[in-house]
Amino acid sequence: MNHPFFALLNTLNHWHWGVFAAALTLLELVLPLSLFLWMGIAAAVVSGALFVWPSLGWQGEIMLFLFVFAASTGLSRLRFVRPSLPVRPLPRPAQAVTPSHRASQYVGRLFTLAQPIRDGLGSLHIGNTLWTIRGLDLSAGTQVKVTGFEGEVLAVEALEEQASRRDDDLGWP
Structure with missing residues (x-):
């Protein structure tokens, strides 16, 4: 694994992941897709993990990022996306008196x-x-x-x- 890309991954520290998290969160503000937010949260978790365990290694960083991203996205779908329910019109009273009518x-x-x-x-x-x-x-x-x-x-x-x-x-x- 002497490829230059892997050498670059070995140089990443918690500051890189923190800047990546901030950039993804700002990107979510510009393009509200509800995707970049969860990526930003995952990058922030990796940044915190690297601050505590600097010897995590790039494989651990990528695995942690993917796991937290998948978990946060899955939990957000459970919490924020409701199953489609049949839409029924609200019952309207027969003699609803409204001043504008x-x-x-x-x-x-x-x-x-x-x-x-x-x-x-x-x-x-x-x-x-x-x-x-x-x-x-x-x-x-x-x-x-x-x-x-x-x-x-x-x-x-x-x-x-x-x-x-x-x-x-x-x-x-």
Whole structure:
């Protein structure tokens, strides 16, 4: 083993490995691949080992570097990389009132139906907008209250129905 490359490896000390560790860590800041960081940690461990055991030899240095690099990379994958889980959308409440949603401004307001509600669906003119509404089948001219919304569909109930529901809640006949 009289090759000049091996002679060069024999001259490495803890300062060389420390500079190599710093360079790899800085390279990780420039190119965030999460690879150079673990190489830098491995080089820092080798630097510390050479400070304590200067007679480690270049074979021991390379073996220690490769072992610490593989171990730190493997542990980082266990800690930071999660298995891919199926992505499910979060459940959305049916009547989530958000101030930025146009329909939320009509919740609680009273309107008179110009057209009947048939098969649970109808339409209602509010200002210059025609809204789709859903609720029980009601005839034209019935006064309704907007109780909520789902997307761009307003939920309505007849006022008489709400009054009778309030009476039932209070225990009145």
